[in-house]
Amino acid sequence: MATNLALDDKLIEEAQRSGKHKTKKEAVTAALEEYVRRRKQLRISDYDYKAERRKRRS
Numbered sequence: 001m002a003t004n005l006a007l008d009d010k011l012i013e014e015a016q017r018s019g020k021h022k023t024k025k026e027a028v029t030a031a032l033e034e035y036v037r038r039r040k041q042l043r044i045s046d047y048d049y050k051a052e053r054r055k056r057r058s
Contacts (some may be wrong), residue, residue: 015028015031
């Protein structure tokens with residue numbers, strides 16, 4: 001999907017260097033993948049297992 005974004009040049013260059021990405025697209029894709037992965041991990045830690053147990057008993 002083609003999308004135009006206004007990105008901070010210094011930030012994208014730093015992301016390219018730190019991730020050793022050859023292109024801006026690679027850097028942005030890697031950053032988005034990492035963001036999604038972290039958000040999923042946060043949801044796991046917020047999981048209310050006690051509420052799930054109460055549902056099973058009902």
